[in-house]
Amino acid sequence: MMNRRLPVSLIFTAVLGSLAAQEASSPAASITAAEIKHHIYFLASDALEGRYIASKGYEIAARYSESQFMAAGLKSIVQVEGKPAFLQPVPVQKRTTKSAPVLTIKTPKGEIVLTHGKDFKWLEGDILPCEGKTMDVVFAGFGIHEPAAGWDDFKGLATEGKLLVIWPGAPLKKGKPVLPAVMHKNYSSVLGWSQKLMGMLSLRAAGVFMVTDPSIAALLDRNRAKTETPQVVLANQTAPSFIPWIVTLKSETALALMAGQSGTPKKAGEADAAKIRPGRLAGVTATVAAAFDAEPLPAWNVVGVVEGTDPVLKSEYIAVTAHLDHLNPDSKGAIRNGADDNASGCAGVMEIAEAVARRPFKRSVIFVLFAGEESGLLGSRHFLTECPVPRDKIVADLDLDMIGRTDKAGEADRAHYALDADAVTPEFKKLLIAVNDRTVRWPLKYDRQGVSAGSDNMTFGTFGIPGVFFFSGSHPDYHRATDDADKIDYEKAEALSRLTYELAAELGDKPLPWKK
Ligand SMILES: [Zn+2]
Structure with a gap:
């Protein structure tokens, strides 16, 4: 009013x-x-x-x-x-976290319950399109969309409303970079994440798991989690938008939820392009539970x-x-x-x-x-x-x-x-x-x-x-x-x-x- x-x-x-x-x-x-x-x-x-x-x-x-x-x-x-x-x-509202999000992942090998702050961290984006839904989990490789350089991890991948697992770094073939040198170096650094996220704008994914290796995790840990300060969000946006819910996930957790699936890395730091093939993770789904106080704002x-x-x-x-x-x-x-x-x-x-x-x-x-x-x-x-x-x-x-x-x-x-x-x-x-x-x-x-x-x-x-x-x-x-x-x-x-x-x-x- x-x-x-x-x-x-x-x-x-x-x-x-x-x-x-x-x-x-x-x-x-x-x-x-x-x-x-x-x-x-x-x-x-x-x-x-x-x-x-x-x-x-x-x-x-x-x-x-x-x-x-x-x-x-x-x-x-x-x-x-x-x-x-x-x-x-x-229609904007201010949302304050009452209880931190809990992620429950169902895999063919059993259920994994992930605690915020310990197993994963909410860094960016809206949680609304994920709340109360059961989402398919998709392995989206390195998450690199560079068709002009001959590489596109998202090609032919169904992404709308899904949770994407993005592996860190950039592809190697026989130990050599697949992408041009400068591009490879960029994607291999923490800065490469923002470029990867820019490439995901049109995917309409519900969420993104940024898998972090220890060097990157230390840098990202300095960013405050979105649960620490109130969020100003659109109250009516419950469909996946172009800014997905972005969370970090430790390598070991990512490896556990992808275990036994073909085309997925088997060890932290894997960069061999031959061992990484994007695709839906068979039988893997995720649900998110969280509680917020919401206050409408003009x-x-x-x-x-x-x-x-x-x-x-x-x-x-x-x-x-x-x-x-x-x-x-x-x-x-x-x-x-x-x-x-x-x-x-x-x-x-x-x-x-x-x-x-x-x-x-x-x-x-x-x-x-x-x-x-x-x-x-x-x-x-x-x-x-x-x-x-x-x-x-x-x-x-x-x-x-x-x-x-x-x-x-x-x-x-x-x-x-x-x-x-x-x-x-x-x-x-x-x-x-x-x-x-x-x-x-x-x-x-x-x-x-x-x-x-x-x-x-x-x-x-x-x-x-x-x-x-x-x-x-x-x-x-x-x-x-x-x-x-x-x-x-x-x-x-x-x-x-x-x-x-x-x-x-x-x-x-x-x-x-x-x-x-
Ligand atoms: Zn501006």
Whole structure:
């Protein structure tokens, strides 16, 4: 329930501020560093306390964004209690562990009961899709999805709703790496786990057992278990999503539950590809029991539309998105204002919305500021499962998550990451390169180069919707109390917002190369 009100004077100052600067002739030229600065200084002020999901500061940010969408002339498209609204409620709850999860594994050789903290550890993801269910257990080999390098452990494997056992390391043939040297080295280190998990996004597994050898276990043991702090989760997501329940499992436990099965390793540290063959573990199932206290929390996505001008193409949508939430104060109580992460992206979206509304495209454009990205992409997951427009009519997602800073790797030319552009189709990346070359010409880096961050574009990607994730990279102020508005490169934020506008214009008015 929204029963708190924010100071009206704040809304008015913001709305008037943006109206004053609406005289440039080209729509893209109306996207200015000055207006972006205005939004960022508001959203990243101490008054908003870091915009943590379900906080008072988040609600103020949502109301501010709503007023910006209204002032720009966007249409509301979400229905709340039968009325059109800009704020889409997101059913979020805070879950506190009452009793730690217990895993019971049935195997043909008998039952194994696993205790949390001793035999396994919950590191990431939602437990909801696993609770109270009996799940098949599948051995997914090394869990490496690198089809371009000739290796895919998931090929032909039934994974939806299953619990996957992932063996550590990377394959060897006659003692030599199967994968290219750098890739092999990466997958053999603890860092390789994040790459493995990225490769599992489309599998819709219920859970993942990351089997740890002693060297990796020691490193992962430093991560806090998810049972130690309350979880903020989607209350209505009980079907497997793209973020599975991720737990670590000791080698000896994994070997015990796979005992007697063909194609499974027989000793810890086994890396011989000839001895590892993914497949369903015959007669092996798992059930999870846990108890939680749940408290509903208020949260909203901010959603607005500029309708297309073409009678046919207006039924298709380009999504322009950013997450509005950030983090709680740090352990010392300092507010983390999240100026770059992600007041900058939200400011960009607001400015692009205003520009598109001045001269609409043939296709419609849907603008969304998401809740709960930092808590596990909650807002985008809810948006796409309870989509206010037909989901298969969304043709692309342009996601701005940090557009105002530069990491160390980009110091020389202020290059920015434009990630995942070829994750769904190579045609999207080609189009992005062509549009940038023709318009803004900002130096872009398309490859991850060790950057493992993900954002709401991944949710679109799992539904087959291509897109791009504009990202500053992990600079020293990332997720710290020092991510402040005075450190933003406003010229860069303007350039990237204009580039996103140009990309939306291309997608909005032209045939889509990947839909021929
Ligand atoms: Zn972010």
